[in-house]
Amino acid sequence: MNPPTLKQTRTRDRAATEEKIIDAVGKILARDGFSALGINEIARQAGVDKVLIYRYFGGLPELLRAFGERGNFWPSIDELLPDIAALREKPLHELLGAFLSRFIDALRQRPLTIEILAMEIDAPNALSQVLDEVREDWGRQVAQVLGGDTHPDALELNVSINLIVAGALHLMVRARRTVAWGGIPIQEECGWDAIKHGIAWLVPRMLNHGEIPDEK
Secondary structure, three states: OOOOOHHHHHHHHHHHHHHHHHHHHHHHHHHHOHHHOOHHHHHHHHOOOHHHHHHHHOOHHHHHHHHHHOOOOOOOHHHHOOOHHHHOOOOHHHHHHHHHHHHHHHHHOOHHHHHHHHHHHHOOOHHHHHHHHHHHHHHHHHHHHHOHHHOOOHHHHHHHHHHHHHHHHHHHHHOOOOOOEOOEOOOOHHHHHHHHHHHHHHHHHHHOOOOOOOOO
16 A cells, blocks of 8 residues: 555645634634634634635635535435435425425534524624525525425415525524423424424425315
8 A cells, every 4th residue: 555645644634733723713602702703813723823714715705605515514415315316206295305305404403503593693794694695505405306396386485485594593592591492392303393393384385376185
């Protein structure tokens, strides 16, 4: 087995350093919020020279975008729909139902993401706007993957799905401090199971113009 070349070593070293820098962003946000997020503080937290942040990412907005695009912060489409080929063989409501249920599970496993969402609501700023843009890009990709952009009622479908997602995210943020919402115990698994069951009930009816679909 040949020893690694200098180029391979440098590539590995850069990847490891980039990971440390991105991790530092999450740690600072979790501890102090957006107001403490600056190049100097990130460099200090990561234990690197700030020159490397500019060299590898270009600046703070680009670094925050890299943080937002990383799977640890926001679930990738591959994470949520690894079986997309098989799901596309099924009715659209099953594909959408699976996506929404898995999205809820994935976000609930990311407490830092939920904390950051709460920060964005309380005090939106130029840096939080970068994360908004990352999610908008993600949403457009999701629409293409799910085929919603070619659906006959694409606009109505997009609005309806976004209302479901927004409602779920709101309840996740509220669950940090609130025991129940509308009689649903949002701090307990049974509450979220009920929410996902409700979504599974709603989606096929939503796609069927309010009519109860054939459930045979």
